[in-house]
Amino acid sequence: MSEHALERVFRPRSAALYGISRNMQNRSNQFFLRGLMDQGFHEAAPLYLVNPNAEEIAGLRCYPSLADCPDPVDYVISLVPALTAEGLVEECIAKGVRALHLYTGGFAENLDPRRAELEQRLIARARSAGLRVIGPNCMGLYHPAARMAFIPGHPKEAGDVSVVCQSGGNAMDIISGLAQRGARFAKVVSFGNGTDLGAAELLEYAAVDPEARIVLAYVEDTSGGRALFEALRRCARAKPTIVLKGGISSAGARAARSHTASLAGSHEVFTAACRQAGAAVVRSLDEMIDLAVALSTRPREVAGPRAVLLAVGGGFSVLTTDALAACGIDLPELDGSTLARLRELVPTDGNSIENPVDTGYMGEDAEAALRAVTEAVAHDANTDFVITMLRGRDLPLDEQRRTIEELADLQERAGKPIVVAARRDVGELADEALRLAYERGVAVFPSPVSAGRAAGLLLEWRRQREGLPLLP
Amino acid sequence: MSEHALERVFRPRSAALYGISRNMQNRSNQFFLRGLMDQGFHEAAPLYLVNPNAEEIAGLRCYPSLADCPDPVDYVISLVPALTAEGLVEECIAKGVRALHLYTGGFAENLDPRRAELEQRLIARARSAGLRVIGPNCMGLYHPAARMAFIPGHPKEAGDVSVVCQSGGNAMDIISGLAQRGARFAKVVSFGNGTDLGAAELLEYAAVDPEARIVLAYVEDTSGGRALFEALRRCARAKPTIVLKGGISSAGARAARSHTASLAGSHEVFTAACRQAGAAVVRSLDEMIDLAVALSTRPREVAGPRAVLLAVGGGFSVLTTDALAACGIDLPELDGSTLARLRELVPTDGNSIENPVDTGYMGEDAEAALRAVTEAVAHDANTDFVITMLRGRDLPLDEQRRTIEELADLQERAGKPIVVAARRDVGELADEALRLAYERGVAVFPSPVSAGRAAGLLLEWRRQREGLPLLP
Known part of the structure; x- marks a missing residue:
């Protein structure tokens, strides 16, 4: 070789x-x-x-x-x-x-x-x-398998996410954001002005790098044109590839010029080219991180946009449902047999067994009841995935771990993604629980809306890949 | 009386x-x-x-x-x-x-x-x-001046924000979110099904309640029609009024029905009615809280959508600029005299004096230099407001307080809003510093994009109020 x-x-x-x-x-x-x-x-x-x-x-x-x-x-x-x-x-x-x-x-x-x-x-x-x-004007290389890093504190274990990133600060935000979610890294390259080694060559390499299973790219300079497109196509056909373009507004393009001397072409042309190449396009680092989590866990196989939301609080459920709809995620009526089961499990007053399912007041043995509710909705015939809210902040670590294990098992049994959403931040869960979730293929998101947005982006990516070779 | x-x-x-x-x-x-x-x-x-x-x-x-x-x-x-x-x-x-x-x-x-x-x-x-x-089916009344509350832990001091909120959970999120930002409350009413006292009557009251200077309304049920519109109009003509409608998607409307038995009418009709009434329409609790902060501090007087962004990090500046553009906020080129002053103050390598101004590497006396940079951009002739990033996490409380005082003084001197943005969360600042900022009319936001979005919403609100009586 x-x-x-x-x-x-x-x-x-x-x-x-x-x-x-x-x-x-x-x-x-x-x-x-x-x-x-x-x-x-x-x-x-x-x-x-x-x-x-x-x-x-x-x-x-x-x-x-x-x-x-x-x-x-x-x-x-x-x-x-x-x-x-x-x-x-x-x-x-x-x-x-x-x-x-x-x-x-x-x-x-x-x-x-x-x-x-x-x-x-x-x-x-x-x-x-x-x-x-x-470079010049960049942070360079974080490659844990070779013990290289450009800043202390990043994970020492190697992983399978590679990042091709024109900005050093954005590279750091991607690393810390994804590391917190349990992901680990193959190679991260911050390439700055990219005058010799640029986005095209780095993507060509990521396409064949056996360490990389998922590729994230942040680019400001798209003057590479054809070469950049060809590299992106090769990479996106070989492995899930997520692209974020900086400098899409006119003021942003000016900022990119004084950041990395980048010449930004038409954003519309670039986005269309990414989609044609089979890459996913996101609009922010948060979207990039959420989609990377979704693509490396079970949601990667989500069959469609119909979700069940298991939440606590009526007004929160209503606003979340509206926000999910804006991301293309629908919460349809549940199947009759699911509803019948929920009627047995959920006390009537102060709750709702409609979808969203609001389980605010579950009485004495709330834990067991919630487990049974999750089991019931996971097998619902009308929906493609489950968004469940995890009460993490006050749970001891071993209970957090047990909950993750149970959800991972249920996810396999039901053959359907069960994603976990925090109320506001994944930091409600311990790092160790987040790492376990990632390893077991359970996706954790900072809010139910970010979970739905990631699912929406993933489904859009899969639609635009129709006709392209299947990814491994 | x-x-x-x-x-x-x-x-x-x-x-x-x-x-x-x-x-x-x-x-x-x-x-x-x-x-x-x-x-x-x-x-x-x-x-x-x-x-x-x-x-x-x-x-x-x-x-x-x-x-x-x-x-x-x-x-x-x-x-x-x-x-x-x-x-x-x-x-x-x-x-x-x-x-x-x-x-x-x-x-x-x-x-x-x-x-x-x-x-x-x-x-x-x-x-x-x-x-x-x-009610029925609600949390009722939080009215600190009368020592009433529906949950422990909310501020005991009275303030000037009144909230008319169909959902108890959303009321709690509004209270804790706005309290953290330094705001205090006149009356908060969670009215649930609203079968007797409903949104219309509560808004009519808020319009004339001398305790209320700003009014926030979360409604699911809009079947009140004409009465609701008239109440909203009276309130919005008397004081800044922000409206969030729950149940705007079809699944969300179904959720609202099983939450508070609400009949949601057409979202478009309702939004148009709110705008005609002179109220501001937001799409999430985060937007509601950010806009309430903007409307009760100096940004209320912002003259237009042209901002200066003072940030650290090139890639972060580029992405923020793009996201601000999507909110209708432009970062124009700075005036020649401002640029000349920045050239004296900011070292060339690794920084940018373009707008966004990236002051990553300010050398030895970074504090004083940053102060001078802020002074310079605050007086720029081409822009309407300043978004400055505050490094809060590691600052001792008295330095946080001093920074807020200085920005408040500069804001008065320059006659232009200077808003403060955290990198990710206002929690980077101490509660006491946040309270001081609010009292001195300095708006603090969890990110520069949320600052820009609030300014965009505020400018939109002012445009749609044209021809209506001036607010006090």
Whole structure:
């Protein structure tokens, strides 16, 4: 099996932090040195610090230059100012470095023509020598399987979600948002201006990367045109791919230009191209995270838009029903046999067995009654999935775990997704319970409306994929 | 000055909890007995407990019946089942009670014709004897100035927001949501089925209630038609009035019927009527709360939809700009003199002085620099308001307070709203800082997009009020 060319970028045998500060409070130390050490990169492979004015930082030896590092250096993270980066590129070429990550900003995104020229010159020089560049103006790589990270605190276990993200801040929001929901990551690349390694090449790679089962892409620059579309198509045909485009409004496009020097094309054209390619299009990070959860858990198989909502509170149920309708999710009348069963289980006064089912006042043995209600609606013939509200905040962890296990079992028995919605935030559940839910294929959402919105997006994605090859 | 008839309902000289349980864990004890005691009602006025099987509950004496209560009873809260409520109505009439709040459900909303008849008979009997009824099937009254509440934990200080709310759960969400934002309440009425006192009469009262400066209404039943429209018009011409309609989808309308026996008319007709009346229409509780904050603070005077966004993070700024555009809020290019000033203040690399202004990397004296940046954009000639992101989570309380004071002063100096947005939640700020912000007229929102959405709703409301009398 031949190795994909980008494996040489993503699995370095050694790395250097170039221009690292002696001040550990410095922003880039906080990000990269602490990020790599948090993942234990330095314990598995040489991590060189390049600073001519220091002997040692954070217990690691410092070297005056790349040339002084004793062994080959595969991957360099640059923390130096833009105007000194040309010298660094020459040093990298001389040392035989494979990949240079330019955290360094101040290039084309400064909207100064001389800086744009500098960037072009520098990238052309690197390319001519076979040196790949991530950036400039980005956070670079989080790849837990290779113990790489650009900030401390992200999960150390590897997972199956890959992220191709033009923005470092958005990459961090995606990682922390999805990690909280129990997901783990294959590779996350923040590529900034993307002057050498850009969205197209990264998506081509994600399409064939065996670590990646689901791919998320945030892009601002769509000037890649045909190449970007082809890459997106290859990726979206191979695995579920979710795309979020930044800079779709005119003010947003201007903001994208001064963020990553991006040229945004027509949003309508791009959205149509994504859909034609078989990718799902979302409009916010929250939608992206919710849809990624839905696509990696049982809701991926949801048969249609008809849901049962199991909630507490009449007014809350009414407003949620209206909001679900706006997402294309209907709460139809339940089947006669389900209603008959609910009549046995649910006290009449203060509740409703209509759909939404409002179980506010369940009397003495509320737990057992609610379990029976969930069982009954899960087998309802008129509906495609169940949204149940979890009272998480006050439950002990073992009860949270038990509830998740029961819902996972019921989901299998009923052959139908049973999604869990918090009242306002998944944080009502313990991290461990959320991780268990994800592993057992139970999707958890911060609200019933976000659950319904994710289901609506998923069904839309499946409709637009009709005629395309089935995903594994 | 003659007293409005409903003052007799809302300012009882005494109250009775009818059918109170000896079990303090009982749901209605938790709600009403603890709610009234939390506000100190029992310290200011007689609070009678009616339970023939108890001598004393929670330190208060119990009476076997209303007739046994030694003095007049103005207000009765009924916790008895629906089928015994007719006897209670007769007891109330015999005792000369002014208002009966039927927390009791199980009437028309059960969708059983015999229960609907019972409800009609009971209300007709009460009306014939001059006894007003709140409900059935509702939480009743929270009126801090009269020390009344239907649940413990709500603010004890009185304020100027009145809420007319068909749902008890939604009333609680409005109270806790707005209280967290620093607002306080005049009167909140949860009126349930609204068979006697309904939305129309409560809005007529809110229009002239001197305690109420802003009015929020959640309604499911719009069968009141003309009377409801006239009441809404009178209220909306007198004070800012925000309306949320539950049951606008067909499934939602069915849910509303089994929640409060409501007959929902056409949503389009209702929305058009609200707008014609001069009320603001929102689509969710979050929008209602955000707009209420905007209408009671400086943004009420916002001149137009052109904002400056002061944020941290390029990708976040881009996505926020797109989302603001979808709310009708534009981020135009800043005035040349503002840009010149920002060029002096903001380091070039890694930042952007375009609008949105991204101040990620402000160097050593970041605080002072950010203050100067805020001052500069607040005086920009091209824009109508400023959205600034507050780093609240890690700030000590006195710094939070100082920041709020400075923004309040700058807002006055610049004659332009400066709204504060958290990254994800107002909970990043201390309650005390949020209260101060509200008092000083500084609006705080859970995200910059919710800030923009509130401004968009406010501008829409002002447009549709053109030609109507100016509000005070």
